[in-house]
Amino acid sequence: MTTTADPTTLEIGKARTRKEDARLITGRTKYTDSITPHGTLHISVVRSPLAHATITGVDKSAAEQAPGVIGVYTAADLGVEAVGLPCAWPITPDQKAPQRPLLAVKTVHFAGEGVAVVVARTVAEARDAADLVEIDYDPLEPVLDMEAAIAPGATLVHPELETNESATWVFDAGAAGTGGSVDEAIAAAEADADSVVVKRRFIQQRLIPAFMEPRSAVCDPSGEQITLWAATQVPHILRTMTTVTLGVPESKLRVIAPDVGGGFGGKIGVLPEEMLTVVLAQKLGKPIKWTETRSESLLAAHHGRDQIQDITITAKKDGTVTGLDVHLLADMGAYLGLVGPGVPILGAFMFNAIYKFPAYKFTCTNVFTTKTLTDAYRGAGRPEATFAVERIMDELAVELGRDPMELRQQNWIKHEEFPFTTVVGLTYDTGNYEQATDQAMETFDYAGLRREQEERRKNNDPVQLGIGISTFTEMCGLAPSRVLGSLAYGAGGWEAASIRMLATGKVEVITGASAHGQGHETAFSQIVADQLGVPFEDVEILHGDTQISPKGLDTYGSRSLVVGGIAIVKAAEKVIAKAKKLAAHLLEASEDDIEFSGGQFTVRGTDKGKAIQELAFAAFMAHDYPEDMEPSLDSDAVFDPENFSYPHGTHLAAIEIDTETGHVDLRKYVCVDDIGTVINPLIVEGQVHGGLAQGIAQALFEEANYDDQGTLVNGTFVDYTLPSAADLPNFDTATVSTPATSNPLGVKGVGEAGTIASTPAIVNGVIDALRHLGVTNVEMPCTSQRVWRAIQDAKGNATQETPIATHSPGAGLGSIDPNNPQGETE
Amino acid sequence: MAQVRVTVDGVNYADDVEPRTLLVHYLREQLGKTGTLVGCDTSNCGACTVHLNGQSVKSCSVLAVQADGAEVTTIEGIARDGKLHPVQEAFNEFHALQCGYCTPGMIMQAIDLLGDNPDPDEHEVREGIEGNLCRCTGYQNIVRAVQGAAQKMKPGATADAPATASVAGGGS
Numbered sequence: 001m002t003t004t005a006d007p008t009t010l011e012i013g014k015a016r017t018r019k020e021d022a023r024l025i026t027g028r029t030k031y032t033d034s035i036t037p038h039g040t041l042h043i044s045v046v047r048s049p050l051a052h053a054t055i056t057g058v059d060k061s062a063a064e065q066a067p068g069v070i071g072v073y074t075a076a077d078l079g080v081e082a083v084g085l086p087c088a089w090p091i092t093p094d095q096k097a098p099q100r101p102l103l104a105v106k107t108v109h110f111a112g113e114g115v116a117v118v119v120a121r122t123v124a125e126a127r128d129a130a131d132l133v134e135i136d137y138d139p140l141e142p143v144l145d146m147e148a149a150i151a152p153g154a155t156l157v158h159p160e161l162e163t164n165e166s167a168t169w170v171f172d173a174g175a176a177g178t179g180g181s182v183d184e185a186i187a188a189a190e191a192d193a194d195s196v197v198v199k200r201r202f203i204q205q206r207l208i209p210a211f212m213e214p215r216s217a218v219c220d221p222s223g224e225q226i227t228l229w230a231a232t233q234v235p236h237i238l239r240t241m242t243t244v245t246l247g248v249p250e251s252k253l254r255v256i257a258p259d260v261g262g263g264f265g266g267k268i269g270v271l272p273e274e275m276l277t278v279v280l281a282q283k284l285g286k287p288i289k290w291t292e293t294r295s296e297s298l299l300a301a302h303h304g305r306d307q308i309q310d311i312t313i314t315a316k317k318d319g320t321v322t323g324l325d326v327h328l329l330a331d332m333g334a335y336l337g338l339v340g341p342g343v344p345i346l347g348a349f350m351f352n353a354i355y356k357f358p359a360y361k362f363t364c365t366n367v368f369t370t371k372t373l374t375d376a377y378r379g380a381g382r383p384e385a386t387f388a389v390e391r392i393m394d395e396l397a398v399e400l401g402r403d404p405m406e407l408r409q410q411n412w413i414k415h416e417e418f419p420f421t422t423v424v425g426l427t428y429d430t431g432n433y434e435q436a437t438d439q440a441m442e443t444f445d446y447a448g449l450r451r452e453q454e455e456r457r458k459n460n461d462p463v464q465l466g467i468g469i470s471t472f473t474e475m476c477g478l479a480p481s482r483v484l485g486s487l488a489y490g491a492g493g494w495e496a497a498s499i500r501m502l503a504t505g506k507v508e509v510i511t512g513a514s515a516h517g518q519g520h521e522t523a524f525s526q527i528v529a530d531q532l533g534v535p536f537e538d539v540e541i542l543h544g545d546t547q548i549s550p551k552g553l554d555t556y557g558s559r560s561l562v563v564g565g566i567a568i569v570k571a572a573e574k575v576i577a578k579a580k581k582l583a584a585h586l587l588e589a590s591e592d593d594i595e596f597s598g599g600q601f602t603v604r605g606t607d608k609g610k611a612i613q614e615l616a617f618a619a620f621m622a623h624d625y626p627e628d629m630e631p632s633l634d635s636d637a638v639f640d641p642e643n644f645s646y647p648h649g650t651h652l653a654a655i656e657i658d659t660e661t662g663h664v665d666l667r668k669y670v671c672v673d674d675i676g677t678v679i680n681p682l683i684v685e686g687q688v689h690g691g692l693a694q695g696i697a698q699a700l701f702e703e704a705n706y707d708d709q710g711t712l713v714n715g716t717f718v719d720y721t722l723p724s725a726a727d728l729p730n731f732d733t734a735t736v737s738t739p740a741t742s743n744p745l746g747v748k749g750v751g752e753a754g755t756i757a758s759t760p761a762i763v764n765g766v767i768d769a770l771r772h773l774g775v776t777n778v779e780m781p782c783t784s785q786r787v788w789r790a791i792q793d794a795k796g797n798a799t800q801e802t803p804i805a806t807h808s809p810g811a812g813l814g815s816i817d818p819n820n821p822q823g824e825t826e
Numbered sequence: 827m828a829q830v831r832v833t834v835d836g837v838n839y840a841d842d843v844e845p846r847t848l849l850v851h852y853l854r855e856q857l858g859k860t861g862t863l864v865g866c867d868t869s870n871c872g873a874c875t876v877h878l879n880g881q882s883v884k885s886c887s888v889l890a891v892q893a894d895g896a897e898v899t900t901i902e903g904i905a906r907d908g909k910l911h912p913v914q915e916a917f918n919e920f921h922a923l924q925c926g927y928c929t930p931g932m933i934m935q936a937i938d939l940l941g942d943n944p945d946p947d948e949h950e951v952r953e954g955i956e957g958n959l960c961r962c963t964g965y966q967n968i969v970r971a972v973q974g975a976a977q978k979m980k981p982g983a984t985a986d987a988p989a990t991a992s993v994a995g996g997g998s
Contacts, residue, residue, distance in 0.1 A: 021918040024926030025910070025933065027861015027901035034860035124844070124851075212865050212873060212927035212961050261863075261927030262961050294866035517925030517962050682921045686963060690924060693964030717870035717959065725952040725965040754964075 512552015
């Protein structure tokens with residue numbers, strides 16, 4: 001039956017292979033699209049090909065006559081014209097938030113927006129019939145450029161709002177009393193011959209999260225509770241928001257996130273299609289399934305990033321930074337997503353990063369355009385902030401003629417200065433930037449590569465070397481509920497856990513943080529094994545079903561371990577307290593004399609004791625237990641963090657550029673991350689690798705491009721170029737640890753670190769390779785073509801527009817020229 | 827309707843299918859072989875990779891009728907007598923998967939690669955799995971796993987490791 005764990009071997013820190021792999025490597029998985037209750041009907045959404053248009057007619061007759069078609073419906077047919085999808089983050093009291101319908105009612109606001117839905121017996125029949133729905137449109141002017149959109153006289157995406165500006169959100173350290181006025185800092189620097197002011201504009205291109213599992217939802221209305229399976233990161237939020245959206249009582253809804261094939265923020269949301277499955281299941285009394293095609297996903301699932309960043313930094317000529325001013329324009333797309341407007345605001349507290357800026361101001365204007373809406377994408381606000389500050393630190397170093405690492409060292413928070421309260425008022429509890437940097441520079445051979453770079457420059461080598469630096473931090477563990485309250489977020493940031501001690505000594509742990517690839521089942525089992533002194537194998541982690549795990553706030557923002565894991569620790573502490581009381585009773589000892597270690601409750605100074613499994617059985621039998629307790633060791637906990645956690649790290653990239661072709665080769669990548677206590681080094685390494693790949697992809701490969709009519713031109717995996725194995729090198733990753741003091745495990749979170757840190761490291765490296773040639777900037781993604789053009793521009797050579805035929809679609813190096821996405825020759 | 831006779835993971839099937847039915851949809855929807863997944867609609871991602879007569883194919887780019895008379899092996903058919911295939915074991919051992927969605931296709935492609943090249947170097951593995959996209963792992967551990975599996979599968983590496991040829995053959 002159940003064995004007791006060896007108390008001398010701790011699970012935390014062990015490179016356990018993952019429990020969840022057994023089903024994933026054998027095809028035994030249940031992703032949403034593999035769930036098909038008997039009698040399921042399938043839907044296909046008819047989407048607008050135009051970015052902005054008035055709907056003048058919908059002819060459903062041919063579709064309705066097609067084989068297998070149960071019905072074709074518009075919003076009016078379903079009576080859902082007044083239903084709007086939720087936005088949970090009113091960043092300002094006067095934020096403009098248009099109604100986001102389930103299906104467009106009179107006007108379509110982006111290419112890909114649903115206009116009608118077909119229900120049929122099979123997927124193929126639904127899709128065939130969707131092609132037969134005739135919709136007439138009167139085209140309207142698309143709104144594509146953020147600056148033009150907020151200029152006077154601009155075409156309005158939502159005329160009833162009378163503006164394309166959703167909100168402007170300001171954080172001024174001077175006004176908040178957390179730091180100095182940046183306006184004064186800039187004025188002082190401008191008047192001071194011993195100071196410099198450096199201004200730069202950076203572009204965060206539009207990205208697509210591109211999780212591998214397309215989104216899917218199945219709604220079965222046959223039970224007392226309507227069951228909604230969904231490929232979602234947020235089953236609990238989805239349940240509550242389905243109630244808010246459709247009025248179905250929350251107690252009548254069960255949401256299940258089965259195996260979910262990646263999310264990266266892209267599966268945080270309440271989707272029109274999910275709500276359509278609920279509406280149609282209720283209407284037709286049959287299970288309804290929706291699974292998107294990849295092309296639909298790239299077109300209509302929310303996108304990420306898309307900011308224009310105007311950054312001003314001031315510094316003394318000795319290198320000491322004196323102020324940072326941040327002006328952002330953030331493209332919301334056509335509507336506000338569930339947390340979309342708050343994404344840039346999550347960056348507001350991170351632009352100052354690891355540096356001791358005395359003055360700081362952040363201003364962000366959220367703008368509507370006729371594009372797919374944007375929302376969370378891995379890092380959500382923090383990659384944008386990190387990119388800008390790490391790029392401007394390099395620019396400042398150039399301005400001052402300093403080594404960029406040395407300039408960072410001069411300005412960062414020293415390890416002996418922790419805990420340190422930053423210019424935005426956040427208190428970084430722990431960190432050691434020197435340690436991570438020293439180790440990274442040694443592994444990287446920073447000095448040796450600088451020498452090689454010098455050689456190559458001197459020899460005018462056609463292949464030039466660049467060294468890219470990113471010394472980043474992030475705020476993780478979203479989030480202290482009171483902080484979210486102060487930011488007007490529509491929920492808290494706690495997480496819930498329960499532990500059930502079964503009669504036979506096995507342990508069921510229920511968590512509200514549901515994984516979609518992160519390995520919670522393994523990492524949480526390791527934590528519980530140590531907390532309760534039970535074998536790793538005896539712990540079962542249950543999640544992702546509101547009937548099993550009724551309470552939770554789900555998985556995003558590197559919160560699962562830092563918030564959800566701590567909730568589990570708190571529940572375990574309660575189990576131990578109950579078990580101690582029962583042990584004292586059964587052992588006829590005072591509770592104060594009971595000691596707990598390695599799963600054993602012993603009477604101090606004796607060899608008398610009970611294993612936790614024996615106590616679980618005794619509680620189950622309930623033949624003999626103290627009068628002032630219930631016969632159960634089961635416990636619940638809700639943990640609300642008091643602070644964020646602040647992982648940090650030093651990332652270094654060696655970039656080789658063929659100056660004759662513009663080809664960028666990532667020769668070497670070294671990172672040393674401080675993520676506090678490591679629960680499972682295998683999982684941590686995997687998270688870092690994957691994070692790096694996504695951050696590097698932003699720097700080198702990916703961009704969602706729209707043409708001048710507002711059509712997404714790279715809406716398939718042929719031309720939205722995710723990196724393949726052949727596009728990436730091996731990474732040299734390592735961790736150091738200064739445990740967090742804000743939680744009992746000392747953990748900080750790792751899900752987003754690689755993505756946040758790597759993008760500026762790569763771009764700094766690309767520009768560093770070319771700086772001596774006169775190149776001052778290359779926009780992301782830094783494709784061969786862009787790099788080559790930058791070199792030619794710096795040389796003063798005119799370049800011809802490249803026809804589309806010479807691009808290399810699918811080659812992993814950004815095949816579309818955003819200035820000429822259709823490849824038209826002029 | 828067209829008739830298709832096919833052996834999938836060692837079981838013989840005879841079915842009527844619409845001529846346009848893709849092999850992947852036949853496997854998933856008619857045979858219930860939901861271990862094989864669909865990740866795109868342009869045959870770029872490789873999530874649907876299976877073996878057709880011992881060669882890896884993207885089952886979204888093969889019609890079910892083209893598999894008539896053929897032997898198909900999916901991710902559900904590579905474990906033998908309750909023992910995982912060495913590539914499956916290596917994916918677990920080297921943490922070569924996170925969300926698992928690309929994994930069935932990636933494993934099937936890796937087995938095919940090792941059939942062609944039993945001892946690939948890092949570059950050869952990267953080139954060999956280029957047609958299978960993964961968004962979670964950054965590929966590094968997948969490369970390690972494929973190379974690790976190659977070591978396990980070397981003739982004589984372990985007593986019970988299947989010979990390379992029969993692995994690549996994928997049949998029963």
